[in-house]
Amino acid sequence: MKIIGTGKALPKRLVHSIEIDELLNKEHGWTQKTSGVIQRYFLDPDSESVSTLGAQAAVQALENAGLEANDVDLILSACGTQKQILPGTAVFIQKELGLGDSGKPAFDINATCLSFLVAIDVASMYLESGKYKNILIISADIASVGINHEHPESFSLLGDAAAAIIVNNAGESDNSSLHGFKLSTYGDYSSLCQIRGGGTDLYPTKFDKSNPQPFLFEMDGMNSYKFVSQHLSCFVDSLLSESKQDISSIQHIIPHQASKLGMALVKRQLSIKDDRLVSTLEKYGNTISASIPITLHDAICSGHIRRDDKCLLIGTAAGMSLGGAVITY
Amino acid sequence: MKIIGTGKALPKRLVHSIEIDELLNKEHGWTQKTSGVIQRYFLDPDSESVSTLGAQAAVQALENAGLEANDVDLILSACGTQKQILPGTAVFIQKELGLGDSGKPAFDINATCLSFLVAIDVASMYLESGKYKNILIISADIASVGINHEHPESFSLLGDAAAAIIVNNAGESDNSSLHGFKLSTYGDYSSLCQIRGGGTDLYPTKFDKSNPQPFLFEMDGMNSYKFVSQHLSCFVDSLLSESKQDISSIQHIIPHQASKLGMALVKRQLSIKDDRLVSTLEKYGNTISASIPITLHDAICSGHIRRDDKCLLIGTAAGMSLGGAVITY
Numbered sequence: 001m002k003i004i005g006t007g008k009a010l011p012k013r014l015v016h017s018i019e020i021d022e023l024l025n026k027e028h029g030w031t032q033k034t035s036g037v038i039q040r041y042f043l044d045p046d047s048e049s050v051s052t053l054g055a056q057a058a059v060q061a062l063e064n065a066g067l068e069a070n071d072v073d074l075i076l077s078a079c080g081t082q083k084q085i086l087p088g089t090a091v092f093i094q095k096e097l098g099l100g101d102s103g104k105p106a107f108d109i110n111a112t113c114l115s116f117l118v119a120i121d122v123a124s125m126y127l128e129s130g131k132y133k134n135i136l137i138i139s140a141d142i143a144s145v146g147i148n149h150e151h152p153e154s155f156s157l158l159g160d161a162a163a164a165i166i167v168n169n170a171g172e173s174d175n176s177s178l179h180g181f182k183l184s185t186y187g188d189y190s191s192l193c194q195i196r197g198g199g200t201d202l203y204p205t206k207f208d209k210s211n212p213q214p215f216l217f218e219m220d221g222m223n224s225y226k227f228v229s230q231h232l233s234c235f236v237d238s239l240l241s242e243s244k245q246d247i248s249s250i251q252h253i254i255p256h257q258a259s260k261l262g263m264a265l266v267k268r269q270l271s272i273k274d275d276r277l278v279s280t281l282e283k284y285g286n287t288i289s290a291s292i293p294i295t296l297h298d299a300i301c302s303g304h305i306r307r308d309d310k311c312l313l314i315g316t317a318a319g320m321s322l323g324g325a326v327i328t329y
Numbered sequence: 330m331k332i333i334g335t336g337k338a339l340p341k342r343l344v345h346s347i348e349i350d351e352l353l354n355k356e357h358g359w360t361q362k363t364s365g366v367i368q369r370y371f372l373d374p375d376s377e378s379v380s381t382l383g384a385q386a387a388v389q390a391l392e393n394a395g396l397e398a399n400d401v402d403l404i405l406s407a408c409g410t411q412k413q414i415l416p417g418t419a420v421f422i423q424k425e426l427g428l429g430d431s432g433k434p435a436f437d438i439n440a441t442c443l444s445f446l447v448a449i450d451v452a453s454m455y456l457e458s459g460k461y462k463n464i465l466i467i468s469a470d471i472a473s474v475g476i477n478h479e480h481p482e483s484f485s486l487l488g489d490a491a492a493a494i495i496v497n498n499a500g501e502s503d504n505s506s507l508h509g510f511k512l513s514t515y516g517d518y519s520s521l522c523q524i525r526g527g528g529t530d531l532y533p534t535k536f537d538k539s540n541p542q543p544f545l546f547e548m549d550g551m552n553s554y555k556f557v558s559q560h561l562s563c564f565v566d567s568l569l570s571e572s573k574q575d576i577s578s579i580q581h582i583i584p585h586q587a588s589k590l591g592m593a594l595v596k597r598q599l600s601i602k603d604d605r606l607v608s609t610l611e612k613y614g615n616t617i618s619a620s621i622p623i624t625l626h627d628a629i630c631s632g633h634i635r636r637d638d639k640c641l642l643i644g645t646a647a648g649m650s651l652g653g654a655v656i657t658y
Contacts (some may be wrong), residue, residue: 095516187424
């Protein structure tokens with residue numbers, strides 16, 4: 001598997017942390033200091049949507065790959081939330097790309113913040129099977145619509161974004177590869193990070209303005225951190241061992257941009273130096289499923305990640321899940 | 330790939346079509362005559378949920394396969410709608426199965442009514458890769474919460490249900506196999522069958538009691554029928570040809586139980602005799618993603634489908650998509 005193009009798209013509205021300070025009635029500097037996020041982007045619902053952003057990121061990935069939309073053989077939407085209850089988001093991105101009458105297969109994969117990594121794993125199997133040549137993966141999430149403005153910890157952290165990649169089979173002279181992928185899920189911890197309502201348990205028609213909370217994002221930061229700190233080190237050891245890789249051979253670590261504390265934990269538990277860990281938290285916040293691919297995209301575009309570099313993509317997700325992939329770019 | 334166990338679960342509340350007649354202010358018999366549905370099941374939200382039903386179906390599939398929950402290596406939720414906005418439904422089913430602290434991977438695949446077929450295709454690749462031995466696929470949907478009671482065509486048709494299967498690698502002496510799978514998506518037709526609200530485009534917090542319509546199921550039956558009639562025959566020809574199968578060698582056709590008219594169209598366009606087409610529409614209605622696997626389960630349990638029988642699983646989905654798989658059971 002070879003990543004032949006990447007792209008990103010951000011909403012037009014840039015929101016500095018001072019704006020959040022003011023909305024939270026905190027002193028200037030509180031949000032940035034606490035969360036490590038300097039700025040994030042929030043969608044304008046009148047002119048933008050998850051599918052327009054997703055398609056915009058896809059178009060950039062196609063350009064970088066030197067392909068036309070029509071060269072894509074499979075469209076995987078790998079988002080943590082959906083555009084509509086029904087159908088999934090992939091079909092809307094297909095339509096935005098001008099492929100809405102093409103018959104090209106499009107479906108959704110969802111593992112919340114780890115959707116992108118699961119989609120890479122599924123895509124690599126499709127490539128190996130020879131069924132598809134060029135696979136487009138889009139991860140896009142609009143966190144801003146479900147933020148609880150009275151919960152400073154998550155309000156200061158979340159942002160909206162889209163990212164996309166195109167993968168195909170590596171040529172014989174290419175070193176590009178997916179060396180391994182691992183996902184570990186712990187459903188007992190599903191309440192640590194969730195939006196309780198909006199599905200069939202508490203359908204939107206039950207929404208009550210006097211109690212919006214069940215329809216807004218809930219995060220138990222302390223216990224999520226505790227959960228991750230208990231599992232991360234062992235998880236990474238298994239992933240590296242199953243991938244037949246050693247941490248010393250990894251040039252870049254692209255973590256899910258979960259939080260400042262979460263990323264510090266990755267550094268500490270993996271005993272890695274700062275310059276191997278790539279961060280975009282300060283400029284985008286935590287953008288759910290887009291977080292890993294947008295960080296990958298920026299690091300590739302800036303020349304930080306180069307061909308043949310070995311990368312560990314690693315993260316946690318609501319669920320709770322831990323997930324990781326080792327690739328040679 | 331071999332299906333080694335199947336299961337189903339239905340809500341406790343059985344709803345006869347006469348009840349729907351009364352709610353719709355129609356004469357007794359109208360609903361059954363128009364839709365072909367004699368009865369369907371609606372969930373009791375106080376004691377049942379998509380994950381309890383999904384887990385119940387999974388337990389039955391495990392029993393049929395002679396396995397314990399702990400023997401499962403991967404859990405794929407393949408539903409058309411979700412339990413909550415976040416996280417996906419697979420983690421909740423994992424938890425219900427007592428595996429919530431197991432770390433066993435669990436994620437969601439969504440292609441609306443065709444989610445089950447896409448999951449079978451993904452599962453077969455995982456089995457071939459040797460990564461997982463026993464894969465549990467659950468398709469469960471609770472249509473009743475989003476039904477528009479003022480739209481007789483869809484109200485008379487939809488029902489709630491869950492179905493599950495376990496697949497593993499076929500042994501050397503087994504004929505069981507997935508011969509081929511195909512998905513064709515046409516995003517230009519996404520408005521034919523949808524729930525517009527509830528996602529990030531029209532978030533649940535925008536729900537307004539005076540205008541619930543955007544949060545309820547919408548179906549343009551006539552144009553959906555027209556779309557399918559234009560594409561089905563050609564789609565099945567491609568699927569069979571890519572699977573290297575001939576329609577005459579297929580013993581059973583398990584269609585998505587979309588509607589009476591839709592299933593008559595399958596019969597006509599495939600020029601098949603009635604006894605090859607398996608129907609459960611009359612007893613469950615259209616149960617979205619559960620529709621194909623629950624029909625498969627019933628046909629296996631009744632002895633109608635036997636080992637080594639060749640089956641065509643075929644359907645359409647909101648999106649719009651056409652999907653099909655050819656298997657030897």
